[in-house]
Amino acid sequence: MAKGKVELEKLSYEGALNELKEILERLETQSLELEEILQHFERAKALLQHCQALLDKAELKVRELSGSDESPESNEVEHALD
Amino acid sequence: MQPSEWFIPYIHTVSEISQYIRALLEGDETLQDIWVQGEISNLSRPSSGHVYFTLKDENAALRCIIWKMNAFRLQALLEDGRAVEVHGSVGVYERGGQYQLYVDNLRPAGEGALFLEFMRLKSKLEAEGLFAEERKRPLPTFPLIIGIVTSPTAAALQDMLNTLRLRFPLAEVVLSPTAVQGEDAPTQIVSALQRINHLVKPDVILLARGGGSLEDLWAFNDERVVRAVVASEAPVVSGIGHETDFTLVDFAADLRAPTPTAAAVLATPDIRDVQAELNEIRNTLINRTDWLLYEKKNNLQQLSFQLEKLSPLSKVRQEIQRMDEINLRLEQFVRHQLQMRRMLVGQWQEHLNSLDPWQVLKRGYAVVSTVDGKIINTVSKARPGQYVDVRLQDGSFGAEIEEIKPFDFRNQSESKTPNS
Numbered sequence: 001m002a003k004g005k006v007e008l009e010k011l012s013y014e015g016a017l018n019e020l021k022e023i024l025e026r027l028e029t030q031s032l033e034l035e036e037i038l039q040h041f042e043r044a045k046a047l048l049q050h051c052q053a054l055l056d057k058a059e060l061k062v063r064e065l066s067g068s069d070e071s072p073e074s075n076e077v078e079h080a081l082d
Numbered sequence: 083m084q085p086s087e088w089f090i091p092y093i094h095t096v097s098e099i100s101q102y103i104r105a106l107l108e109g110d111e112t113l114q115d116i117w118v119q120g121e122i123s124n125l126s127r128p129s130s131g132h133v134y135f136t137l138k139d140e141n142a143a144l145r146c147i148i149w150k151m152n153a154f155r156l157q158a159l160l161e162d163g164r165a166v167e168v169h170g171s172v173g174v175y176e177r178g179g180q181y182q183l184y185v186d187n188l189r190p191a192g193e194g195a196l197f198l199e200f201m202r203l204k205s206k207l208e209a210e211g212l213f214a215e216e217r218k219r220p221l222p223t224f225p226l227i228i229g230i231v232t233s234p235t236a237a238a239l240q241d242m243l244n245t246l247r248l249r250f251p252l253a254e255v256v257l258s259p260t261a262v263q264g265e266d267a268p269t270q271i272v273s274a275l276q277r278i279n280h281l282v283k284p285d286v287i288l289l290a291r292g293g294g295s296l297e298d299l300w301a302f303n304d305e306r307v308v309r310a311v312v313a314s315e316a317p318v319v320s321g322i323g324h325e326t327d328f329t330l331v332d333f334a335a336d337l338r339a340p341t342p343t344a345a346a347v348l349a350t351p352d353i354r355d356v357q358a359e360l361n362e363i364r365n366t367l368i369n370r371t372d373w374l375l376y377e378k379k380n381n382l383q384q385l386s387f388q389l390e391k392l393s394p395l396s397k398v399r400q401e402i403q404r405m406d407e408i409n410l411r412l413e414q415f416v417r418h419q420l421q422m423r424r425m426l427v428g429q430w431q432e433h434l435n436s437l438d439p440w441q442v443l444k445r446g447y448a449v450v451s452t453v454d455g456k457i458i459n460t461v462s463k464a465r466p467g468q469y470v471d472v473r474l475q476d477g478s479f480g481a482e483i484e485e486i487k488p489f490d491f492r493n494q495s496e497s498k499t500p501n502s
Contacts, residue, residue: 013252013356014224020363027370034378041371048367051360055353058251062243064234065258065277 008046013054016047023047097176104174107181113172118144118183119191125162127153133160137168137183145182146170156188165191193296200303204330207305212312213333219317221337221349222285224356227254228349229284229316231274234259238292238321238342245343250350256282262291267301272310279315286349287314289331290321290342302329311335321345443475453480461488 011019023044027037094102107113120137127133131150136143146168148156159166169187174180207213228246232239234257246255260274261267271289278284289311291299301307302322311318311334320335321342332338339345390396435441443449450458451471458464468483 012224012226014222014226017224017360017363020367024363024366024370027367027374032374034375037371037374037378041367044367048360048364054252055357055360058353060243060247060251061254063254063256065256065274065281 008050011050013051016051020044020047100174100176107172107174117167117169117194119167122162122164122166125160145180146185147182148185152186159188159190167191167194196296203305207308218336221317223351225253225285225349227256227282227284229256229258229278229282229287231258231260231278231287232290233262236292238290241343242288242290242346245346246350249352256284263298263301268304268307271301271307275310275314284316287316287318288321288345288349289318290345292342293324299323299327299329302331307331308334319345319349449473461486
């Protein structure tokens, strides 16, 4: 479960959503053991919370590539347009 | 007809000949749908609302008229000395004896050439398959990185950022700045597209520019820009100019939006829809899990019911019940037996009663016993003068034996007869 948590934090909204849909699909089409149902439910709950947190915290980030330099590291100006 | 017709030529009236010329001109297809290029001069706008001017070049002049109903729409370009291209039909003003162009459309000079170039390039790139629908890629549902290629100073950028902030703040926006008009614009746009593809790998790119004249938007008809859009690794949404503007980039883009704001809208989901979907998933999940658990519980109940039926305890219970039944039957049997016995005892009692020696006394017999209770059932036990008890059915009395007369057994029946 601890492993799952770490993965969860890294999960994008879409990734979490896709996993949620997979879990729903599994809950709806497969006959599962109680243990599995509970595991799926717990995971889905965590995913839902993660998604909700992402939505709640969401704030558009804007940065700008500098016009001249082509090196990948140094040419980003964080929040230049906020 | 007059006979003179045969001798001298027919003389036309001015009206007749004017009508004839008019019919000639107005019957000519080319003259009825024609673009003419020239410079506006002698512009006049009388109070009637119609507009008159002369279109001229170095060698010739053409009278033009714009009816009031078209004049307002076209007035922005009406200016003496301006080079324009006008569209209309040639007709005759009979009263003035003049042919003239009735203008219904008008545009800056050079646009026609641009348009031809546009059409030429369009069919060339089309033939290469650059605009093919099969080539167009679907946009990601949830773009995490949105690349924007546009001018950093333009209002279009702020429009897009505002839209994205409201619609889908989950995304990160990376601006790859470029000029969007002028001679440099095509190469800058190409390089901005390449840079953002290489450095950021965005999920989608918005290539945008606000509204402008055909010339202003011309960089987006540049072959190099079109090819850069096709080559882009990330799908490109174009939002160039206004609704009515179509550039070659629009044809090449994976999706064409009518404006920069619309591009931002088309490239992103609305966070309210996203939230609604999440809520729905939450409800479905809870309902589904509840149902599954309910099912499991139900199954368990059924199983426990079945199990109970099979359990030894239930066997024992059944045995107990059987024993109870047997017990009951046994009790009933015993009770019945007792009753029978009681009845028999009653019968025996009666029978016994009938055998009771004392009962005989009722029939007139008497029992003689000594004073101390020994029964005298034979004369041999009796002595004269002896006191005895004589017992009858309802009491006894004392008596004294006077005489003893033993029976002669041979005469017993004789002696008995008189007594009975």
